Amino acid sequence: GSTASVGESVEYKITGIDPGAGIMKATSSALEEYELTDWELVEGSGAAMTAALQKAYKKEEPIIVTGWTPHWMFSKFDLKYLEDPKGVYGEAENIHSIARNGLAEDLPGVHKVLDQFFWTPDEMGVVMSAIQDGTAPEEAAAAWVEDNADKVAEWTEGAEKGNGEEVKLAYVAWDSEIASTNVVAKILTDLGYEVTLSQVEAGPMWAGVADGSVDAHIAGWLPLTHADQYEKYEGDFEDLGENLEGAKTGLVVPAYMDIDSIEDLKE
Ligand code: PBE
Missing domain, CATH: 3.10.105.10 (Dipeptide-binding Protein; Domain 3)
Known part of the structure; x- marks a missing residue:
């Protein structure tokens, strides 16, 4: 088939937040540890991230964001954390x-x-x-x-x-x-x-x-x-x-996306 990979579907971009946030540093480590060399972590802000998520969600488009709990986005949207088998984002915070x-x-x-x-x-x-x-x-x-x-x-x-x-x-x-x-x-x-x-x-x-x-x-x-x-x-x-x-941090995607783990981003 001609199904695009997850990477292609999001242009190999992860929608991040402000560069000083700890989750940005953890995500840079994740890109290294999972050898996601083609991927880019895009800087922005918490507000820009949720706006991008909202926009994608409305159209049922793929998106990957740096997310955390507690956050209202989990009550507004049906989302899931990508599994992190290497434990880059740590245990509960x-x-x-x-x-x-x-x-x-x-x-x-x-x-x-x-x-x-x-x-x-x-x-x-x-x-x-x-x-x-x-x-x-x-x-x-x-x-x-x-x-x-x-x-x-x-x-x-x-x-x-x-x-x-x-x-x-x-x-x-x-x-x-x-x-x-x-x-x-x-x-x-x-x-x-x-x-x-x-x-x-x-x-x-x-x-x-x-x-x-x-x-x-x-x-x-x-x-x-x-x-x-x-x-x-x-x-x-x-x-x-x-x-x-x-509390918790990690990579978050809409539940309609057909991936479960950060490892799936390699494909
Ligand atoms: N956060 C929310 C912050 C801490 C609070 C997960 C975006 C951070 O990454 O530093």
């Missing part, structure tokens, strides 16, 4: 909260909330989906906080209230982090702090916490995705531990 050194002394209430903040992929999913459906991130976060007073009470338990002290949180414009960072910002604001969010790339997010120009971020994907930054700045930040368990 967890998301950690990362504070600057000295935060516990300077702003103990903020430190406590960040330390106690822990939610589930489903909870994050509610906020992500609301944002995806067009609600402004601050509004989606505020609605979630209002609807989940019990959870918020757990996270703020014993935390000193603020009196307008400034708190700077950095984040990258990944859908998962837009959701989580806005929720934590809302909680800290309600507690009396003056919260500023700065949207940056992954490198500066870690660097900012390490040099103290930022108080914290809650977007540390570990043990694999941000391993480089973790090692680079180890000692210059405080790892407050997991705020979400059971």
Whole structure:
């Protein structure tokens, strides 16, 4: 027959996101490890990736993207991860909260909330989906906080209230982090702090916490995705531990595509 190979059908392109993301580095390793020498990882952004996915999906066209969970795309589209028999994308990931050194002394209430903040992929999913459906991130976060007073009470338990002290949180414009960072910002604001969010790339997010120009971020994907930054700045930040368990990264395709494994991309 004249059926095109998967590679031909997508012009040997994988639709990536921002170059600083850990998943981009993992995908470059995957191209090497699986000897996908003809393939190209195309840089873009989280928003451009989901737009491309949406467009392809509507027409039932093939597409391969760098994807991750939690992400609203799995509830909007029928998707699957390609199997990764070489384990390039690691085992399950967890998301950690990362504070600057000295935060516990300077702003103990903020430190406590960040330390106690822990939610589930489903909870994050509610906020992500609301944002995806067009609600402004601050509004989606505020609605979630209002609807989940019990959870918020757990996270703020014993935390000193603020009196307008400034708190700077950095984040990258990944859908998962837009959701989580806005929720934590809302909680800290309600507690009396003056919260500023700065949207940056992954490198500066870690660097900012390490040099103290930022108080914290809650977007540390570990043990694999941000391993480089973790090692680079180890000692210059405080790892407050997991705020979400059971995250995952990998190559993602629409379920209608007739491939199952990264190895199938060689054919
Ligand atoms: N992600 C989402 C990020 C971490 C959060 C998987 C796109 C990354 O690859 O660095």
